[in-house]
Amino acid sequence: MSVVSLEPSAALSISAVEQETGLSKDVLRVWERRYGFPCPQRNTYGERVYPDEQVLKLRLVRRLLDRGLRPGRLLPMSTEELGVLMDQSIGEATPLPVEHDLAMYLVKTHQTSELRRELSQAVVRDGLYRFVTQTCGPLLQLVGEAWMRGEIRVFEEHLFTEQVQAVLRGAIAQISGPAGTPRVLLSTLPGEQHGLGLLMAEAVFSLEGAECVSLGLQTPIGDLAAAALAKQADLLALSFSGNFPANQMLESLSLLRAALPPQIGLWCGGMGPERARRLPRGVFCLSGLQGIGPALEEWRDARSRATLTP
Amino acid sequence: MSVVSLEPSAALSISAVEQETGLSKDVLRVWERRYGFPCPQRNTYGERVYPDEQVLKLRLVRRLLDRGLRPGRLLPMSTEELGVLMDQSIGEATPLPVEHDLAMYLVKTHQTSELRRELSQAVVRDGLYRFVTQTCGPLLQLVGEAWMRGEIRVFEEHLFTEQVQAVLRGAIAQISGPAGTPRVLLSTLPGEQHGLGLLMAEAVFSLEGAECVSLGLQTPIGDLAAAALAKQADLLALSFSGNFPANQMLESLSLLRAALPPQIGLWCGGMGPERARRLPRGVFCLSGLQGIGPALEEWRDARSRATLTP
DNA sequence: GACGCTCATTTGTCCAGGACAAAACGTTGA
DNA sequence: TCAACGTTTTGTCCTGGACAAATGAGCGTC
Known part of the structure; x- marks a missing residue:
């Protein structure tokens, strides 16, 4: 009945692995049956006990799954082969501007107040728009990739995010x-943990003259529709991180589009939708933060045309 | 395979109920077997389909469980009886100062900018300390209770929170x-969704002259310990909402206490710990936001004594 | 009355292995 | 390039049994 994972190098129960990897118990068991991996040991009571290396491999698999690869192909591979795949899909480490280098250094050495000062200076120096698009966005990606490569720890990412x-x-x-x-309602779907993308979008929308109402993270679908009506929003903008399950994103977007009056636009952005092949009808995908300006311009054009020629 | 919950009054799959209530699929099934509740209908494929009222009742049960009551007693009861129990444990609805009434009205009518203006004015008028302890805290509780009674919707709570x-x-x-x-590291445990408590604590700690480093929400246990060391924190302060599972809280606190060097204090506050009977050794429970000041004073006393008489 | 012990009961988690819908894929034809 | 269709893969759900851990009750001791 003990659930939570404990000592540094202890082997984990199936519940603990579920928490660690985000793979459900059912999935862990059915993979074992079908692919022979993971192959946990058993304790005295016949319960599965997962060694650390297997958990590590499962985490790798999970990440690659989110990038569209399939279990049947991944599970027979060795940890090393998975690592190679991972590196490929992350892509080459792009050469950094000096200021990004500095920021990463501050993150890794936990110099939070120095980091905040640098960031604040950048806002003043470059203006908010360039700060968001050229500093914030790339930095966020750098930190995310560094985390995936295991170069920084979760709490360091948290410090950075704050x-x-x-x-x-x-x-x-x-x-x-x-x-x-337009009046823009901003939020993310339930399950989305990352809020910086939303915040960056809010900044750009505001800069472009839109009126922003943010609901924060994780608003249930029904409530998004209700909020859009209640606040008389023109647009509903959703942010997705790269980790957000693609299926759930598409399904929820369909539901939401159906629940929303047609005159309310449904826009989305972030790593999730940019990787998706095709979105449901009536859902618009912003191509990055820079895409917000042109999209708004087009929306305003369409709006004024509709008003002038009724 | 479809998972996500949908239309307003649709019945929910077992996965959806698990998400909604925080009760695992195993628990839902075993309760049905043992106590005859929940008693979901079945769809064409023999899968459980939970009507809304049952989900509502399950949510109630969940809350009461967290307050120390036991399933065997709760599950045979009717929704009404559970409601009575709930009211008892919530206590009488306290009479409201006028300004709280106004705030609740603004929440219910979605007047976000007016609400923000009122709040900002309150900060200036009363000072941050009184704002946090006398306005923010009580309001937060009011909104939470209103949500439990079904008087406000999730998105309205989100708007308020923002x-x-x-x-x-x-x-x-x-x-x-x-x-x-002291230098205080603030965060919440994984699973904790509510961040306002943490923010209020940060405000009071800062006012009382402490140096605050916030990690934001949901930092894994291992990372909390690592962060405390890296940032050379004197105290680690955790915030728990009333919904946080009591068992998990106690277990995590024990683990954390063990992982942390003894000279680093482990403090916690919020609805969770205040209701707990007893916390693990070496974990200190703040009694509300007002408790922060005295606790800090005592800490500083103890510290200076230790320094003077080595 | 506070504390420690044992024993019975309650309760949550785990297991196995079968079933099946939905998603992803591959092929064909327009 | 796209649409339609059969095949394979994959995740979730089911049942019902088992058992450890948590809880509570009863009892004796300090």
Whole structure:
């Protein structure tokens, strides 16, 4: 009945592995039956006990699954082969501008206040738009990749996130005016843990003259539709990180499109939708933060045309 | 294979109920076997389909479980009887100051910018300390209770949370100095979704002259220990909402206490620990936000005594 | 009355292995 | 390039039995 994982190098129960890897118990068992991996030992009571290396491999598999690879192909491979695949899909480490190098250094040495100062300076120096698109976005990606390569730990990513969030929220508070068109409702779907993408989008939307109403993270679908109506939003914008399960994203977008009145636009952005082949009808995919400006322009054009020629 | 919950009044699959209620599939099935509740219908494929009312009742049961009651007693009861129990454990609805009434009205009518203005004014008028302890805290509880009674919807709570968060973060940014004693690391455990408690604590800690480093929500246990060492924290402060599973809280706190060097204090606060009978040795429970000041004072006393008489 | 012990009961998790829908894939034809 | 269709892969759900851990009750001791 003990559930939680404990000592550093202890072997884990099936529940603990479920938590660690995000793979359900059913999946862990059925993989073992079908592919022969994982092949946990058993304790005295016949319960599965997963050695650390297998958990590591499972985590790798999980990441590659999220990138569209399939279990039947991945599970027979060795940990090394999986590592190679992973490197390929991450791509070459891009050469860094100096300031990004500095930021990564500050993250790795936990110099949070210095990091925040650098970021704040960058906002003032470059302006919010360039800060978001050229500093924030790339940095976020760098940190994410460094985490995947195991170069930084979770808490270091958290420290980084907090600093960026503080700077961004401060900047947004300054520029957001009371009114504007269109009125944009921002949020993420349940399960999405990452909020920086949303915050960056809010910054750019505000800069482009839209009125932003953020619901924060993880709003249930029904509530998104209800909120859009209640706040009389023109657009509903959703942010997806790269880890968000692709199936769930597509399914939820379909449901949401159906639940939403047709005149309310449904836009989405982030690593999730950019990797998707095709989105449901009536769902618009923003191509990066830079795509927000042109998209808004087009929306306003269409709107004024519709108003002028009824 | 379809998983996600959908239309407003649709009945839910076992996976959806697991997500909604936090009760595992195994538990849902074994309760049905043992107590005859829940008693879901079946779809064409023989899969369980849970009507809304049963999900509602399960949610109630879940809450009461977290308060120390036991399944064998709760499950045979009717929804009404459970409601009575719930009311008892919530306590009488406290009479509201007028300003809280106004805030609740603004929440229910989705007047977000008005709400934010009111909150900002309150900060300036009453000072941050009184704002946090006398406005923010009680309001948060009111909103939570209103949600439990079904008076407000999830998205309305989200809108509220965003406004409070914005105001709090703005205020914290202004007061937080670079140094101070003790150095406090703040976060929540994985699974904790609510961040306002943490933010309020950060505000009070900062006001009391401590140096705050926030890790944001949901930091894994191992990373909390690592972060405390890396940032040379004096205290690790964790926030728990009332929904957080009591068992998990106690178990995690034990683990954490063991993983942390003894000279680093482990403090916790929020609805979770306040209801707990007894916490693990070496874990200190803050009694509300007002408890932070005295606790810090005592910590500083103990510290200076230890330094003076080595 | 506080504490420690044992024993019975309650409760959550785990297991096995079968079943089946939905997603992904591959092929064909327009 | 796209649509339609059969095949394979894959995740989730099912049943019902087993058992350890948590809880509570009863009892004796300090």
